[in-house]
Amino acid sequence: MKNSFIIILFILVFPFIGFSQDIQYYRSIADTTHNKTLKLEAIDSVLSKTFGKDNDTFIVFSIQFIKLAKEMDSIELAAKKAMNLQHILTAFKNDPRKAITIIDEVLAYKYKIKDSFLLGGLYLKRGGANYRIDLQKAIKDYSTAIHTFSKKDSIYVADAFLFRGQAFSNLGKFVPAGEDFKSAYTYYENLKDYEYMQFAHQGNITMYSRNGFFDKAKQERDILIKKLIELNLDKYLSTSYYNQSVDYKKRGNTKLQLKYLLKAEDVINKNEGVNDMLNYLLIHSKLTEYYCYDFEIDKAEKHVNLLDGFIENIKSDPLAESYYYGAKAVFNNAIGDFDKALEYAKMKMEIVNSLGYEEDKMEAHHLLSDIYYNLEEYNKSLENKNKYYVIKDSIYSQSSANSLAYYQTLYETEKKEKELVEKNTSIQLLEKDSDSFKKLSLIIGIVLVLLFGLILLYRNQLNLENKKELQEKFSQDLLQSQENERKRISKDLHDGLGQKLLIIKNKLINSGNNNTKELVEESIEEVRLISRDLHPFQLQELGITKAIEYTINQIDENTTLFISSEIENIDNLFAKEQEVNIYRIVQESLSNIIKHAQAEAIKVSIIKTANSIIISIKDNGIGYNFSEKYNDSKSLGLKTLLERTKFLNGQMKVHSKEGDGTLIEYTFPIL
Template sequence: MQKKCFVLFAMLLLCPFVGSGQDISFYKNKARTATSVPEKLEAIDSVLSKSYGVDNNVFVSYSNQYIELAKKVDSVELAAKKAMNLQTILSDYKNQPRRAIRIIDGVLAHKYKIKDSFLLGGLYLKRGRANLKLNVKEAIEDYETAINNFSEKDSIYIADAYLFSGQAYSNIGKFVAAGEFYEKAYRFYEKRKEYEYMLHARQGIITMFSMNGFYDKAEKEREKLIETLKQLDNKKYIITEYYNQSIDYHKTGNKELEIKYLLKADSLLNETDPNQQDYSNHININASLAEYHIDNNELIKARDYIKELEQWIDQAKEDRIVNISYNGAKARYYLAVGLYEEALKYAQEKLRYSKAVGHEDDIMSSHLLLSNIYAERGQFKKSLENKNSYLDLRDSIYNKGTAQFLAYYQTLYETEKKEKKLVEKNTNIQLLEKDNENFKKIVFFSSLALVLTFGLILLYRNQRYLKSNKELQEKFSQKLLVSQEIERKRISKDLHDGLGQRLLLIKNKIVGGDDDTKKMVDDAIDEVRTISRDLHPFQLQEMGITKAIEYTLTQIDENTTLFISSEIDNIDNLFTKEQEVNIYRIVQETLNNILKHAKAEASKVTIKKLTGNIVISIKDNGVGFDFTEKYQNVTSLGLKTLLERTRFLNGQMKVKSIKNNGTIIIFQFPVS
């Protein structure tokens, strides 16, 4: 009877999974056989909802299908949502941040079609999270772009971007900037009563205390944070705090508490991650355990932890951050057992990953490790070079600004006046000690500066004279362009209002005349209109610069043998009327040069609106030319005029041309 009950119970457990399997198979089949795009997208969406958190491979595969299909039918916002959902799976679970970035970039290529600020800002935010594993500085740029694209209704995501920026700046040793972003994130979360996320900002500030040597303060604040995390049952962040506290004990030489907190972190990690998917924490904790036993000359135990690292590192090939811990532990182990060649290889890898990510603290420790390895190998010159690199970087990270900033942030956490005064006093002592260390350097460089001053003054006067002449020439050229445009406008108006109107009167009077005469008059009217439009683009005033450029491209495409394709973002109302005329002239004159000289069959015009500037690219497949030779030719005014118009707009002009291999001209203009 018991056996029958057990079988029945097992069947009941299996039933939901069997049903779920049939369910997802149904939608997979529906996605495969659907004949209409909306039906196919709906079926794929059902597959995604049922595979999320269950089967990452299925989720990634069908997400890619959905994104590509949505882009093909111009449903870019739907593609954006799926790309954002996919980033976490690819970066954190499958450890493929580059792939996540490529997919997001594919959606951002159509960003002008995204009207929802949450989606546009969210794409940059997600790309920043992926970049954090590859290049911290690029991640910071993404977070900044995300903040600029979010609107007021997206305040919670703006707070996230501030928090992530603080973490990134802290990782590369920019503590003042990090503190400012942590403070902004904290205030945003506080305003929205997001108390759990307020703790994340607090966690970042505590980490900065540790990184700058305020270990007692960090320990007190971390104990409070751990108690709060326990109340929230947030075990993942407790693991992080145990691990961070063990690092602080390592720096202060408290071996007993260092191993205690490492083992607490390891135990809690094994409890919360039975499937061992959290490779990042596993690698960091085991690497630290290995280094602890190396420091205590317990090399057999250290070897066991080094072996443990190997089972996770294959999952972390693209994760540069955990590769820093992995290579550092292996380098120290091989140094301890006397295998200096192997130690050198892994230490160099640690330095390479540290530089790629931009973690200055890890770059500093890598140089110190390399210095010790080279010393053991008898390569004392290289040992000294790395030791100097270590010392220089240490001084640059912990400078006066950092000490003042950390003192300020400590006072925010102090409640007693005596403790606050003690912090300020200790900081002043540190600053005075640094002043004494740098005094000799200041005297030396001051003396050198006096010797060079006379030569610099002469050089400055000469450069000033040359600059003045150049500015006068540029002002004259710009005034000449303005006066030409005014004169063109006047002549164009006279042609249109004067001669054009008279020709129309003549046409009306010869209505009953012969056809040849009427055709001649019509041709004359068309020619006058064409000359008038070329002299002054009236469509610029009537339609705006974007439509005016598109109209010009259409006219050239329809009335010449040149095939023109284009990708044009809307740039209306970004420039003054005078600036718009110059931009229009730049496009018009460049295309005229292609028609006259390039012997091209096709041309492509691209106008992109980026953050802070506009980029115009005009490409042809013509005969090309030598830019230097053409520019120095006194009869070649086309390039000189383009350059003067570009300077008038405070822009930049780049020419890429090879004879018989086409030409690309790129203009970049700032948007005020």
């Protein structure tokens, strides 16, 4: 038995002994030979045997190989090793700056690189390292890679589109990000690379989330999670679970936020062999913050201690450091050590400013505002709170063009303020010459300050009005575009699919196949229902008055609500586009009551006066605070109703109190 144990032990240990001996053999050649070719081959053998097994040795000998290859004018060989080394340095050693330096040294000889894969790959890899440090530089590298790769490098072109889309998305530039994700998905689909199709899919899901389409994001993310499990790609589940927790946080559902954070933590713990330090830090940082805000300090401390154990490994990775400093700031703020919390929050703010992540900037300002408030520095607290709201509005409420205009305005304002400071400085210097000139300078200074103040006030007012007009026009054009698209799809369903189904039905009647005929009849009815929902053909066939009455009757017949109505005839008072908007307003108002009001009864009245019509819709539901509901970023229904009302030059009045029902009155002028 003892002999058997020794044999088994020898069998287990022998491969490692052999591996070590092989490495030593080639290291010895590399260290002793003066023949550069032989030395390069020996180093290459060391690299092939240490790749994925001994990162420290791999890094040391990769650097030696690159240096020797450049000396031998073998630039393309140096390029290959620099590309292989980037991922090890960035992902495993958290040292992206070193990776950039090494790639830059090779790119200095780029005119000697003829292979498009190698040259494009260097830019692609440098972009991956810059992604951790400077997103704008990363985007520039990815763009260069796309234009450098040739047709035979299509898989790497797809990677460049994917990574550039992620960088654009993190900067809040959703339009170019969406275009890049679409391009990447198409490339991967054509290449049948289904694993990376999931990454492009994830990018689009993130776009849905950042634009507030949380239900759509959840639906798509559930599909993605199912696919990842089916493909045994469990290591990517932590990212999906974490992103879902972020969505629930934005929606105010802290219970589900915690549920998905814990799911993400469970995946990370089960995949300890997968070196994903960034996700590890991110998840434990957010769990720390969650438990602090939930006043569960003991649980928060557990995760802080886990983070502290990794601090030495992340000091060269700005993104990882920002997560760590944020968690430490929240924790110290929660336990009352406000000075230390402020120190960590400032370090986080400095990093996220350099990285350019808008959402991280927003969170950092919110955190600083809380800490300054606890320190009773209320002006600084208010200043950071204002910056938080500015960024929040930029991310969730404005288009990229409006964001650019905002920052341009901010820059011009700062420039004018600088000019005022310089003027005041000049005045102060001139005051030393004489008392009379001092008085004159003071008067000039006051006049200039007032003049510039009025100019700035006027410019800002014009900018605000222009932005408001552009936003309203965009919203109205969007509503009209949606209505036209609904009408087109509805017509296509009715004239195309509907007609074909009728032909099939008629053929089935002649064949005597009753079961199939019934299925076709059900399909025809479903197509008609969808078509009617997309575009109310009752408006064209019956007029707006009958169309509204038809909608009310449908609700009365298909729900438990008691609904009464007093409707005067308003046919032919408005143009067709206006009638569609009025119909949609009534339809959406009733739909909101059914979904949210928990009402038992509804009363609808339409009164025609000499110059206008008045539509009132009243329910006995739970009611709501209009101001809170309207300012809620997730409440799109009220905003849409208000935009439609503006489109008709009308007025919308909401009378609602929690627990006391709601009355909405619309007044539309008859032109």
